[in-house]
Amino acid sequence: MLEIKCPYCGKRSQNEFSYGGDATIKRPQLGEEISTEDWDNFVYYRDNPRGKHSELWHHVSGCRQWFKVSRDTATHEIFDTCKMNEDFNV
Amino acid sequence: MSNNFRTTNSNGLINKDKKINFTFNGTIYHGYEGDTLASALIANGVHLVGRSFKYHRPRGFLGVGVEEPNAMVQLHDGNKSEPNIIATEVELVEGLKAKSQNCWPSVQFDIGEINNVLNRFFPAGFYYKTFMWPKSFWMKIYEPFIRKAAGMGKAPLLPDPDRYEHNYEHCDVLVVGSGPSGLASALAAAKNGARVILAEDKPNFGGSLLTDEVTIGNMSGKEWASDTISQLKSMPNVILKKRSQVFGYYDHNMTVMIERVRDHIENPSKYTPRQRLHYIRAGEVIVSTGSIERPISFGNNDRPGIVLASAAKEYMKVYETLVGKKPIIFTNNDTAYSTALEFIKNDIEPIIVDTRDSSNGELVKEVQQKGISIKFNSGIADTKGHLKINSAIIGKLDSSKESFISEETVECDCICMSGGWTPTVHLSSQAGNKLKFNDDIDAFVPDKKRQKETAIGAANGSFTLNQSLAEGFQVGFDLSNKFTDQNNPTNSPNSNEPSYEKHEKLWCMPLPSGKKPKRFIDFQNDVAVSDVELAIREGFRSIEHVKRYTTLGMAGDQGKTSNLNGLQYVSKIEKKIVPEVGHTTFRPPYTPVTIGAIVGREVGNHYLPTRKSPIHTWHEENNAVFVAAGLWQRPRYYPRGSEDMNSAVNREAANVRKNVGICDVTTLGKIDIKGPDAPEFLNRVYTNAWLKLPVGKARYGVMLREDGMVFDDGTTSRLSENHFHMTTTTAQAANVLSHLEYYLQVVWPDLDVNVLSTTEQWSGIAVAGPKSRDLLSKLFPDVDMSNEGLPFMGLVDSSIDGIKARIYRISFSGELAYEVNVESNYGLYMWKKIMEVGQSFDIQPYGTEALSTLRIEMGHVAGAELDGRTIPFDVGLNSMVSQKKDFIGKRSLSKDAFTESDRQTIVGLVPLDKKTKIPEGSHIIEDNSAVAPIPKLGHVSSSCWSVEYNNPFSIAIIKDGKNKIGKNLYAVSPLKDISIPVEVVSSHYVDPEGSRVRS
Structure with a gap:
């Protein structure tokens, strides 16, 4: 079980959180003209890297904040966590 | 039966003043307090415990602890029955009942032993080769046959009556194993102020110090152990846990430990849990798990009475029990001589067989000084004795040690063998440590760590006491210094132990002349040297493939005594060094764990939390049949008299169409939405338009996922300019809240909106049917309930008896209907009030079945239609989709x-x-x-x-x-x-x- 540092609450066990996918995905602007290919890339296609990955987690059984986690998908090492409006330090 | 195989000295850890009676295979025996089932049986001369897995060969005890591969028994009867329990791990309690497994009609005479006679028809890979054709035979003939033959004990068919608990712990330093290095590191870390947990699998702390003749400072090893434990006990920053096995090492230094809390207590209190599972998140983990002695493969090396030398010593020193009175010690190293000396202390002269040409170790010399001659350059070729060993064939090895030059038969009643020691690296390996092969000790040791884990002592390949203690004190101090600022090191005391000469790299004896007896490597899965040879002959090269083809190391003991011997043999045949062959993966659990402990208290009604509406008691009192809706318990229908479900549901639904019905809709998800951008937010979340919804009006809304599928629907109302009340379906309430939070926090953080679940703050009561208006007009005389006063999709606040109520005119049933919402605590009061006033309007409560009937007739969609595969068009909601604005999906x-x-x-x-x-x-x-x-x-x-x-x-x-x-x-x-x-x-x-x- 991972130990994740919520930027608001501190270190908590994984079972308080839910995973929210790739944090680098940007939703297209509302009303934006967008090709089907670009839209499909936004909705369906995700990289599946081995190694460092920026991802979203939700402190569902805690403060209910979404935040960013930089994690190694192979070793599960967590390099850093930060609020949505911040950048990772490492 | 008497305890004929007890030692005369009483320096052990059993209490001979307290007799304990127990039953094995129907016979009543006695042992003493402090005995294990194994030591008590051995003391009574019982070595035959069970039958082996494949060949049904008679088997006894090999070890004294978790390493035991053979001595598995079925414990207790009925709902407490438990299969495959290792007798060496069972502490004796009054009335304990155990029996042999995998034998019929009895362990002495077992029909299945025919497999042993036919063993040449059951080589490795037998099942793969034999049960291939004809294909149609698999389901009806082969599979049931194999199923019947496989497995050892019998799983109980009744529910487990015992209580198991879970516990979460945090500490700075977790020390696993309380041998010399573990005690040293725990003491050093604790004295330096760190929060320490020390875990020991056995009922006594001390590890090898309980059996080894050593001195530390001015104390014996055993005294030093007990002194150290007393010091640790007195410290508030230390938790000591015995009977506790740390069996798994997971990510981010999460370890899991099982504690045997109750089974050893004669009269436990009713609420004492049987076992407790501890999840320990440790800052640093010190792996001081010691080492396990290796057997040697020789002809018929699996007969009852053939044990590990260290086990024989522990039986004597801790349990005051003799594994035999005519022992042969068979070794490739010096440590087994301490077992020989212990026999000599008990006035028993062992025969010593040593594969080496000579040894000048201190223990060897001490044995020789006592006048015992040693058969060097010799090995055991074969053994005899059907249900218990009675003799051994000892052979003189030739110079290549590939064959025997002469053989002699020697009577004996036990063989104590030692093939050297294997560090217990399981936890380090589970933690991701890349092991390296240490040529000096011919075993793998931890090397490159991935987590905060440090192996010390024998687990790290440091086999001398001095090294173990020095590592323990140093590592305990260094690691604790990460957590405290006391900088208070503890010095390692001087210690004294005999010197040892090197072992010989020989773990498999040649075959006796003219015979081909089985030489076992893995006792529990009946894997012999010949099976490994066959696997390699048939082209299996990778050690992982050899493992799977032969099943070497795949039994319940996970190859604790067999993996390395198997590897050594593969590397010998392949003429490769062991590190090139590599090792198989160590996986948790280190020892078997009961399902009960894993499940803990989450059984029966506690499997999931139960959510009840504030009106629940009324439903119960009025004969409701409940149904689970997610975690909620909802009334399904309210049968009257002998009514079955169909007639009750039809009556309830018909009454709504004809008169008026009342339904508890408290479970609907409710979300409070506030902020200047709330209308804009709803406009993006829902498919229809929201900007112009007037205050005091509700609107039905549909929300999609980004892939266009309908996600949820519900009614949302505008309470004031910037304040909305959203309702969701019962099933999706939590998901909708997360969805809204995601868009507000991640996608559109510029929107000034807050959302909050108010599901549990409101109790909702639907009042539906043609008479609902008259009913509510009577109940709320101040409110104009007319079509003009409160039109469809309108809402109004009112109160009765000082209780505020919000009345929505919304309908799921398709009838004229209202929903009365009150603060949760007044839900029951309001419900009763509506029932009371409703009597004159022929009101009846209706449950979820009638609710479904009413909405299905009307063609209103619900979860069965909004199943994640439908877009608005598919379910007739296209008119809800705005063409003028953009929205999610x-x-x-x-x-x-x-x-x-x-x-x-x-x-x-x-x-x-x-x-x-x-x-x-x-x-x-x-x-x-x-x-x-x-x-x-x-x-x-x-x-x-x-x-x-x-x-x-x-x-x-x-x-x-x-x-x-x-x-x-x-x-x-x-x-x-x-x-x-x-x-x-x-x-x-x-x-x-x-x-x-x-x-």
């Missing part, structure tokens, strides 16, 4: 597949005979006589008995549904062998104009 709706005109869409179905109910999930096909594969048009999503028309009615989602209305099709359920001719009708079966809700 809108772009998906213009994709090609989503704009095809013949998509599967919602329709109604009525059976032609107006009688046969259509099962939900039935397939819809056009031609009942067509040959398979028959094209499927769609499926039935919801079914009910229409109380309006008194015949069955279903909602289905079928291809090009709109253009199928009026046609006859078939609803088929091949599983139930049903085919029903149906007519396709509009999904709005009752009141398609929606006039009733507006009446």
